[in-house]
Amino acid sequence: MQITLNTQKYNQNYYAPQKNNNKLKSQPAFTAAADAIIDAGQAMADAAVSKSKFMQPLVDAYDKTTDWIAKNIFGKLMSSSAVASFAEKTKDSKYIANHIMTLGAATGTGMYIYKTLNLPEKQMDKDRKKVLALNHALTFGVSTAGAYLVDGSLFNKWRKVTQKYAELYTGDRELGKKIEDINKTLKAQGKNKIDLIDYAADYLHDQKLVNRLKGMDVGKTLLIVTLIYRYLVPVAVTPIANKLGDKILAHKKEQDEKLEKP
Amino acid sequence: MKINLLNYNNPYYSGGTAVTKDPQAFKERNYAEMCDKKNTRGYNVNFSGSLPQATSETAAKLLNKTLGEKILSSNTFGKLLDYAHANPIPCNAFFSLVLAGMLRPATIMALPDKDGKSKKDKLNAAAHAVSSGVIGFIFSSAVMKPFDNAMKKISNDPAKFLGKGAEKYLGDLTAKGLNKTAKYRNVEKLMKMGPDIIIGIPRSFITIALIPPILKYVFGIDPKKDVKKEKENVVADNTNNVQIPNAAPASQAFNAVKGGVK
Numbered sequence: 195m196q197i198t199l200n201t202q203k204y205n206q207n208y209y210a211p212q213k214n215n216n217k218l219k220s221q222p223a224f225t226a227a228a229d230a231i232i233d234a235g236q237a238m239a240d241a242a243v244s245k246s247k248f249m250q251p252l253v254d255a256y257d258k259t260t261d262w263i264a265k266n267i268f269g270k271l272m273s274s275s276a277v278a279s280f281a282e283k284t285k286d287s288k289y290i291a292n293h294i295m296t297l298g299a300a301t302g303t304g305m306y307i308y309k310t311l312n313l314p315e316k317q318m319d320k321d322r323k324k325v326l327a328l329n330h331a332l333t334f335g336v337s338t339a340g341a342y343l344v345d346g347s348l349f350n351k352w353r354k355v356t357q358k359y360a361e362l363y364t365g366d367r368e369l370g371k372k373i374e375d376i377n378k379t380l381k382a383q384g385k386n387k388i389d390l391i392d393y394a395a396d397y398l399h400d401q402k403l404v405n406r407l408k409g410m411d412v413g414k415t416l417l418i419v420t421l422i423y424r425y426l427v428p429v430a431v432t433p434i435a436n437k438l439g440d441k442i443l444a445h446k447k448e449q450d451e452k453l454e455k456p
Numbered sequence: 457m458k459i460n461l462l463n464y465n466n467p468y469y470s471g472g473t474a475v476t477k478d479p480q481a482f483k484e485r486n487y488a489e490m491c492d493k494k495n496t497r498g499y500n501v502n503f504s505g506s507l508p509q510a511t512s513e514t515a516a517k518l519l520n521k522t523l524g525e526k527i528l529s530s531n532t533f534g535k536l537l538d539y540a541h542a543n544p545i546p547c548n549a550f551f552s553l554v555l556a557g558m559l560r561p562a563t564i565m566a567l568p569d570k571d572g573k574s575k576k577d578k579l580n581a582a583a584h585a586v587s588s589g590v591i592g593f594i595f596s597s598a599v600m601k602p603f604d605n606a607m608k609k610i611s612n613d614p615a616k617f618l619g620k621g622a623e624k625y626l627g628d629l630t631a632k633g634l635n636k637t638a639k640y641r642n643v644e645k646l647m648k649m650g651p652d653i654i655i656g657i658p659r660s661f662i663t664i665a666l667i668p669p670i671l672k673y674v675f676g677i678d679p680k681k682d683v684k685k686e687k688e689n690v691v692a693d694n695t696n697n698v699q700i701p702n703a704a705p706a707s708q709a710f711n712a713v714k715g716g717v718k
Contacts, residue, residue, distance in 0.1 A: 256602065263606035264617045268647050272610070273621030280646065281625045281639040290642045291649060295548075298653040305657055355528070362529040395636040404636055409537030412544050412645065420551040428556075429563050 291415040292345055296338050299423060303334040321446060325439035332435050337427045341419045348414070356410045360390050363403055369393075543604045544645075545652045549596035557589020583677055587670040591663045599655055607648055611635045 271277055284290055307327045310318075318326070361369045369390075376397075377387045388396070394403040527533055540547045561582035610617045615629040623629055625639055634640055671677045 260602050260605040264609045268606055268610055269617040273619035278625040281643050284642045285638050290645045294649045298656050301653050302656045359528045391636050395633045405541045406537040409541035413540035416548045417551055424552050424556040425560055
């Protein structure tokens with residue numbers, strides 16, 4: 195397929211109304227002024243951050259703080275035997291992000307259940323508290339199961355999407371085939387296979403692409419978990435859990451009335 | 457003015473044009489074979505505005521992008537991936553802001569009313585969802601910023617911040633491409649997303665504490681006022697029920713006047 199783009203303008207005044215032409219004439223002066231303002235603003239912002247006597251100590255303090263965190267918190271944690279053991283045990287796991295988010299949700303849910311069960315009797319009666327705690331637990335259980343199920347079922351599809359993204363990013367439609375060929379050679383040599391991130395790092399030497407491919411992996415999990423925990427389950431499951439709770443309460447009330455009558 | 461416009465648009469008055477004076481030249485300049493590198497026929501291909509064959513094929517592929525491909529290759533999507541990789545907890549809070557702070561209130565408000573009271577409940581629930589989404593995003597972004605920057609520093613220079621303990625499971629810390637290994641990727645996820653388990657507890661407390669003032673000053677809903685009014689209604693109902701001996705029967709008009717929100 196051949197495309198010919200004719201950039202030659204034979205008579206540009208013929209189709210252009212006079213009004214537009216006047217606009218074009220006046221544009222450069224405005225653009226120049228706007229550019230000058232933007233440049234001046236940018237220069238001022240740069241100066242404020244890099245040279246300002248007021249900002250510089252803050253920038254330095256922030257830099258020192260992040261250095262301290264990197265050295266004393268993350269550095270020590272990552273050098274600990276517990277993290278070493280974690281790294282060894284999870285080296286083949288593809289669901290680390292899910293596990294961490296589930297742990298975070300479990301802590302949050304646990305706190306809510308604890309707070310609900312310890313509410314004063316004036317604010318909520320004992321049975322209502324139990325029903326609400328059950329609601330929390332049920333929501334957490336359904337959300338967690340749903341998140342793992344959806345994430346697992348989308349694993350292969352998302353890998354294809356990630357590959358498509360890498361192809362579009364590099365402009366190389368044969369990227370997948372190239373990796374397959376490399377893997378065949380590596381397999382014949384008895385070496386480990388490579389994935390997209392390995393290819394981007396070792397063959398393309400593109401750290402930006404490496405980071406973005408990692409972002410594809412984490413971003414998918416974040417989106418699925420958030421969608422299920424924060425939208426689908428609260429909207430769909432909470433009314434069901436509330437109805438279930440109401441039925442339990444009504445049943446208990448009936449039983450209490452029966453006990454009181456004789 | 458009208459005459460000027462006519463003169464302006466008339467090719468005979470606005471100077472010579474290749475189209476009218478030399479139609480053959482126009483034909484040849486735009487001839488399809490001009491794209492062929494082998495057959496330039498004395499003309500400069502680039503000058504004619506035509507693209508070389510390989511470039512035109514790439515251009516055709518780019519023009520034939522599907523909607524999904526357009527999204528994947530967009531600048532916004534790329535920035536979102538960078539954000540998800542560098543700041544996973546704030547990214548999660550951002551998704552929560554969109555889903556729980558915007559989509560959920562919209563869904564809640566779109567649900568049909570069962571009675572008058574449920575509309576008020578829906579408004580409260582929607583306001584709560586927006587408040588928690590906004591507070592969660594601001595809190596997560598502010599707290600996690602220095603931690604995420606610290607992790608970025610480690611990824612850029614692991615040898616500077618990590619100790620011998622990390623060397624045992626990661627290997628040579630000065631090696632190129634260390635941050636793309638499976639072990640490093642999983643430990644990086646743990647370090648970046650793990651703090652959510654800890655900050656999730658104060659975040660939920662702050663969210664709960666700040667919801668009433670946000671409801672009051674942003675959404676104009678005062679829960680305390682509502683509770684007071686409800687109490688006043690109860691008191692008013694009780695006073696209406698008081699039987700005064702020898703008193704005239706209560707008028708229907710006075711019975712209809714009751715305070716509070718209906």
